[in-house]
Amino acid sequence: MTTTPSDGTTGAAILFRLSLWNHPGDTIYGMFARCESIVNSAERILDGEVYHYHSKMIMKDAKTGGAWAWHQDYGYWYQNGVLSPDLCSASIAVDPATRENGCLQVIEGSHLLGRVDHVLTGDQAGADKERVAAILERSPFVYVEMDPGDVLFFHSNLLHASAENSSDKPRWSMICCYNAARNNPYKESHHPRYTPLHKVPDSAILEAGLKRFADSTEDVAWLEDKKDQSARSLEHQATKHS
Ligand SMILES: O=C(O)CCC(=O)C(=O)O
DSSP: OOBOOOSSBOOSSOSSEEEEESSOOSSHHHHHHHBHHHHHHHHHHHTSOEEEEEEEEEEEOTTTOOOEEEEOHHHHHGGGTOOSOOEEEEEEESSOBOTTTTOEEEETTGGGSOOOOEEEETTEEEEOHHHHHHHHHHSOEEEEOBOTTOEEEEETTOOEEEOOOOSSSOEEEEEEEEEEGGGOOSSOOSSOOOOOOOOBOTHHHHHHTTOOGGGOOOOOOBOOGGGOOHHHHHHHHHHHHO
């Protein structure tokens, strides 16, 4: 399934393709999300059992893939009844990620600053621009260039962004997001509450071969844009406070 950008933008324009699903399932994508080396690393980072919060494929096509504004993932996930920022993401490079094709940019140490307010600006929901500018005066940002198969783990309060893909090469990446089991959201949202994650050995990735969603009967709960309320609730707040 392909949808308009949903977690980070309101989807006013299709600047990149994004597919997002809530449960890992048993395809090759699910094996990446459930494999021991990734899940055990997330558990070390979050200091305890984690569950799968969702996964997504970001497909920035050559010359067309758009930019993501500076944001913290917890800036959106906060809206989903998640009480603490004990979540992290594993960004897996499918293609080489370079400055030219819009690799991730992160502000060093920004995960220690706490949650920054997120607002809608134009068609993007992002972190308060004045605060981001002040943070950038004190802390550098770095381009995270990666080779295929490299994985970047990052905290849900890390400020990150990416530029458009101006190169003639695509940049696809898969991002698996995990929440600490002890941080079960207090209310229902479009992302799951605690659901036990069944880990698999890393060898399951090769064993799954090219098993794709079409070859599986498991319901991974695709998230369609209209069901993603994170950015929508920011919109409501912006309206309420203005
Ligand atoms: O990989 C990218 O270009 C941006 C992804 C991102 O910011 C996110 O998924 O929150």
